[in-house]
Amino acid sequence: MRRNAPVEFSLPSFGSCPLTMWFRNLQIFRLTSDWAYSTDSLSAALHKGLFHGCGATDRVARGWVPPRGEGELVFSLEHQQLIALGIEQKLLPASVVRQYAQTKLAEIEAAQGYKPGRKQSREVIDQVEAELLPRAFVKRGLTYVWIDPVNRWLLVDASSSTRADEVMEHLKLSLGELPVTLIKTQIAPATAMTQWLAAGHAPGNFTIDRDCELQAAAEERAAVRYVRHNLDSDEVRSHIASGKSATRLALTWNDRVSFVLTEQLQIKRLAFLDLLKEDAERQAENADDLFAANFTLMCGELAQLLGHLLEVLGGEGE
Numbered sequence: 001m002r003r004n005a006p007v008e009f010s011l012p013s014f015g016s017c018p019l020t021m022w023f024r025n026l027q028i029f030r031l032t033s034d035w036a037y038s039t040d041s042l043s044a045a046l047h048k049g050l051f052h053g054c055g056a057t058d059r060v061a062r063g064w065v066p067p068r069g070e071g072e073l074v075f076s077l078e079h080q081q082l083i084a085l086g087i088e089q090k091l092l093p094a095s096v097v098r099q100y101a102q103t104k105l106a107e108i109e110a111a112q113g114y115k116p117g118r119k120q121s122r123e124v125i126d127q128v129e130a131e132l133l134p135r136a137f138v139k140r141g142l143t144y145v146w147i148d149p150v151n152r153w154l155l156v157d158a159s160s161s162t163r164a165d166e167v168m169e170h171l172k173l174s175l176g177e178l179p180v181t182l183i184k185t186q187i188a189p190a191t192a193m194t195q196w197l198a199a200g201h202a203p204g205n206f207t208i209d210r211d212c213e214l215q216a217a218a219e220e221r222a223a224v225r226y227v228r229h230n231l232d233s234d235e236v237r238s239h240i241a242s243g244k245s246a247t248r249l250a251l252t253w254n255d256r257v258s259f260v261l262t263e264q265l266q267i268k269r270l271a272f273l274d275l276l277k278e279d280a281e282r283q284a285e286n287a288d289d290l291f292a293a294n295f296t297l298m299c300g301e302l303a304q305l306l307g308h309l310l311e312v313l314g315g316e317g318e
Helices: 039-049 094-112 118-135 161-175 189-199 234-241 274-283 287-312
Strands: 027-031 060-065 075-077 080-091 137-148 153-156 180-182 206-216 223-226 244-253 257-262 267-272
Touching: 027 161, 039 060, 039 080, 039 161, 060 161, 075 287, 080 161, 080 287, 094 118, 137 161, 137 287, 153 161, 153 287, 189 206, 189 234, 189 244, 189 257, 206 234, 206 287, 223 244, 234 244, 244 287, 257 287, 267 274, 274 287
Parallel strands: none
Antiparallel strands: 027 153, 027 180, 060 080, 075 080, 080 137, 137 153, 206 223, 206 244, 244 257, 257 267
16 A cells, blocks of 8 residues: 555554444543534545555554544534544564564674674664555554533543543644643542542542552652442541542443542543433434434533533532
8 A cells, every 4th residue: 555545444454443432531621712613614624634554664643534434524413523543563572583583683693793783783673664664553543522612521542641632632633723722620530539539529429439549649659449349437537537538430420321530630541321222222213313312411421421521529629
């Protein structure tokens, strides 16, 4: 495949085309007042960063693909938008490169009568890597982004801030700007989670589940992790009294959505009540309907959850 030849807009090449749309993680951003992208203008901007796949010597390639596997780059429904960044990565372990390079270096040593120096060895390793890259296995994946212009949210379905940063960087390249900021709250998530654990309950429509992580502020950062454990206990409160604070806490909102909140205001391990998914399935007559129903329900639930989460964290800070 030539470097600049676009791949087909077909998500099966990235994995099975999704029939449902339920995010598993949330990296949370706030749209600023400068965000003024309609579905059409956003789609036009994303065409500047289409996915083209890895060239022969590329290790990784990123670009926008249609979220449904075909059609437009922006899936839009009831003022909510969904986009997807396709990522292709060549899998070439360093151990494989070293194995081939050692064989070549041994041949060079035999031919010239002395061991290759550092510079020559580096050149051989680079040459071997360039020769192996076109034959390397390719791994593909998708990262979804939900944009809510109504409530001014931008949510990346990524488990790590590193992956979210990759998405945001590509979005900035496509838009030429990035009118987006990180969310800051009046009460730090770690402070709030620690207070909830000490009190034995969370405020509002939130309830504490059975997983958490407590960490000391001292240099060694001693940590205690509880999994499937009763957190309303003297043992947990003893750790808090000794100076540890909560860095992760499993919660359920409104008996409908469970998740883990982190000290960086990230949401992980999102799980939606089965009844919500059953509601979507009852509304759907085909795969497209199911995708749309799931997306609509997810947006509605998460918009409410995030609004309530900001409330119990004291609202947004400066």
